[in-house]
Amino acid sequence: MATTLTLKELSKKEDLLTHGHRMCSGCGAPIVVKQLLLASDYPIVAANATGCLEVSTCISQYTAWKIPWIHNAFENAAATLSGVETMYRALKKQGKLDKEIKFVAFGGDGGTYDIGFQSLSGAAERGHDMLYVCYDNGAYMNTGIQRSSATPIGADTTTCPAGSVIKGKTQPRKNLTRIMAAHGIPYVAQASPSHWKDAITKFKKALDIKGPKFIDVISPCNRGWRSRTDDAILLSRLAVETCYWPLYEVEQGFTKITVVPKEKKPIEEFLKPQGRFKHMFAPGNEWLLKLAQEEVDREWERLRKEAGSE
Amino acid sequence: MKLKGWKDLPPGAVVTEAGSAAEFKTGSWRSFRPVWLAENCIQCLFCWMYCPDMSIKVKDGKRGEYDYDYCKGCGICALECPGKKGKKAIVMEEEGK
Ligand code: SF4
Ligand code: SF4
Numbered sequence: 001m002a003t004t005l006t007l008k009e010l011s012k013k014e015d016l017l018t019h020g021h022r023m024c025s026g027c028g029a030p031i032v033v034k035q036l037l038l039a040s041d042y043p044i045v046a047a048n049a050t051g052c053l054e055v056s057t058c059i060s061q062y063t064a065w066k067i068p069w070i071h072n073a074f075e076n077a078a079a080t081l082s083g084v085e086t087m088y089r090a091l092k093k094q095g096k097l098d099k100e101i102k103f104v105a106f107g108g109d110g111g112t113y114d115i116g117f118q119s120l121s122g123a124a125e126r127g128h129d130m131l132y133v134c135y136d137n138g139a140y141m142n143t144g145i146q147r148s149s150a151t152p153i154g155a156d157t158t159t160c161p162a163g164s165v166i167k168g169k170t171q172p173r174k175n176l177t178r179i180m181a182a183h184g185i186p187y188v189a190q191a192s193p194s195h196w197k198d199a200i201t202k203f204k205k206a207l208d209i210k211g212p213k214f215i216d217v218i219s220p221c222n223r224g225w226r227s228r229t230d231d232a233i234l235l236s237r238l239a240v241e242t243c244y245w246p247l248y249e250v251e252q253g254f255t256k257i258t259v260v261p262k263e264k265k266p267i268e269e270f271l272k273p274q275g276r277f278k279h280m281f282a283p284g285n286e287w288l289l290k291l292a293q294e295e296v297d298r299e300w301e302r303l304r305k306e307a308g309s310e
Numbered sequence: 311m312k313l314k315g316w317k318d319l320p321p322g323a324v325v326t327e328a329g330s331a332a333e334f335k336t337g338s339w340r341s342f343r344p345v346w347l348a349e350n351c352i353q354c355l356f357c358w359m360y361c362p363d364m365s366i367k368v369k370d371g372k373r374g375e376y377d378y379d380y381c382k383g384c385g386i387c388a389l390e391c392p393g394k395k396g397k398k399a400i401v402m403e404e405e406g407k
Contacts, residue, residue: 007354007355007356007358007359008355008371009371010359011355011358011368011371012370012371015364017364018329018331018332018364019331019332019336019363019364019365019377019379019380020331020332020333020334020335020336020380021331021336021363022331022334022336023362024382025339025340025362025363025382025383025384026362026382026384026385026386027362028362029362030362030363030364031359031360031361031362034359034362034364035359057331058325059331060313060323061313061314061319061323061325061327061330062325062330062331062333062334063325063327063328063329063330063331064329064331064332065328065329066328066329067328193360196359196360228385229383229384229385229386230384230385230386230388230389230402231386231389232360232362232384232386233360233386233389233390234389234390
């Protein structure tokens with residue numbers, strides 16, 4: 001196994017997600033998947049919840065995957081993969097298979113935070129040896145930018161539009177990373193494609209740990225975030241630097257912040273380039289920005305306490 | 311690839327050819343084209359890591375040319391490229407100009 005992670009070494013690996021997929025130009029999700037696949041030294045079997053990644057990487061007889069990949073429905077990627085993993089264990093026991101194979105489920109925030117949550121929670125509780133990776137773009141982007149429980153407060157979506165009375169989503173986002181950590185599973189983490197080394201290190205670590213693992217990865221969507229096609233990495237980096245998306249892991253119950261930003265940037269820097277937060281910068285709506293900042297500060301302080309860095 | 315009718319598809323619509331999406335060229339989506347200026351390139355490979363479309367060819371750890379058959383022209387590579395001494399090694403040019 002390679003000990004030092006360098007792009008030079010990683011680039012020698014085969015692309016297991018090929019070009020020719022039909023994700024939008026500049027989408028963050030394929031970058032997340034690419035980093036996961038590059039991280040693995042094992043053969044991977046993947047399941048995909050319904051979502052952008054699923055519909056756009058497997059259209060009719062075109063598949064962008066070079067690994068065994070299953071799509072079942074929206075709500076059951078974790079349940080489907082639990083079954084596959086169980087069969088694998090049975091075959092191993094019977095001596096029909098001896099290869100070390102890893103199982104990874106991918107889901108967007110809709111298929112993970114909302115629709116697929118009970119199957120994910122069930123798989124975690126049953127202790128299946130699998131890694132669930134959520135690429136979180138904060139709304140149902142595939143069906144036309146409807147709010148999900150991952151949509152941040154204030155964001156404008158087609159089902160919580162920012163108007164003259166209601167200013168976008170009125171509720172804060174659900175913190176699924178925490179909820180998964182509360183399952184007491186061996187490994188839970190948050191990652192960002194901008195910090196590729198941190199992300200790949202976490203993926204590698206998760207794949208080597210037995211039992212259920214969950215990694216939540218921020219995944220910019222220029223269509224839904226109303227931003228430019230070239231800023232997926234810039235925005236995911238800003239999400240980390242503003243502490244909107246802290247990079248941390250909870251391993252066997254112990255919290256560790258893996259990347260501490262040199263200076264904590266104001267949340268405006270993350271919100272400003274995104275059209276979905278445009279109304280928050282209109283005169284009279286300063287309270288919304290304040291609310292968003294308070295949210296971030298509260299969570300960051302809580303995290304720092306838990307990590308013992310305060 | 312010729313599209314199959316429903317009678318020709320395997321049960322469960324199982325796709326048996328891995329990576330067949332490569333037969334679908336997405337390069338025509340592009341309205342801006344990234345151009346690589348090798349003289350400003352420091353071979354950091356950030357562009358390769360961040361390209362969502364696996365459209366930057368790297369051989370033996372060295373950055374090579376673009377794969378314009380697939381590049382959708384998002385511009386991530388150009389934005390992230392540090393270049394040499396403040397000079398970008400990737401510039402975006404409008405297609406058809
Ligand atoms: S413009 Fe986008 S798709 Fe094209 S090579 Fe650069 S990062 Fe890849
Ligand atoms: S990001 Fe720029 S400098 Fe780095 S390898 Fe790519 S073209 Fe060269």
